[in-house]
Amino acid sequence: MFKRILLSTLFISIFLSCLNAKEFENGKVLDIKNAGGYIYLQVKTEKEILWAAVPGTDIKIGDKVKIEVQLRTKEYTSKSLNYTFKNVIFGVIKNKNDSSNYKRITKEQFIKAHKKKDVTYNENGVKTNINELLKNPKKYKTQLVEIEGKVTKISSNIMNTNWIHLQDKKGNDLIIRTSEDRLYVGQEVKTKGIILTDVDYGYNYKYKVILVDAVFKAL
DSSP: OHHHHHHHHHHHIIIIIOOOOSOEEEEEEEEEEEOSSEEEEEEEOSSOEEEEEEEOOOOOTTOEEEEEEEEEEEEEEETTTTEEEEEEEEEEEHHHHOGGGSOOOOHHHHHHHTGGGHHHHTSOOEEOOHHHHHHOGGGGTTOEEEEEEEEEEEEEEETTEEEEEEEOTTOOEEEEEEOOOOOOTTOEEEEEEEEEEEEEOSTTOEEEEEEEEEEEEEO
16 A cells, blocks of 8 residues: 555646656667556667656557666556566656657648638637636536637646647646647647546646646637
8 A cells, every 4th residue: 555655646646746856767668568657668778678657648669768767666566567666766857747848840730730620720719728627627617618828838648638838928727638739838729628627647646626637728
């Protein structure tokens, strides 16, 4: 139970807080074990072979990875896999999840890529703003809403979707889940999606309000 709590606490801390670690491990992926919301990677570095527990992403065997280390332990037993890992680190894949490495496109490319989404986007939606959503989330629960803001952070390929931080001019921040893969930090957008409240995705990923199934248009 203690190890399960430790792992859950660690991953929510990594995902939401994004602490600036000073230690990194670079290497080639030799093996992969999937454990649901996260995966274990066997990585060969210049000095050793170790296991890395990271949030679920699209890593493949043979990929070269850069891992930001959050915690080290000599061994960790996964009950879901019924396997004890030796020489384990917990962290995040920086070259996959770091928004600074996210695909950058021009405004014109962004608009062109989303023309096919016009039919979905033009469905009726309640126009509102992030500040109002955060103050009165239950008022908009399960509704299709339209808001505007600036993309301030992107975490890609987490739980098979991309997680976007959208911020308004007052500094209010809203988490958005989307399958969109052509956004970049600094992009000012208009978005539509469904508002959900009091969501628990497991592993302590809990949100009072979140926008899901979002589509975007450039401003």
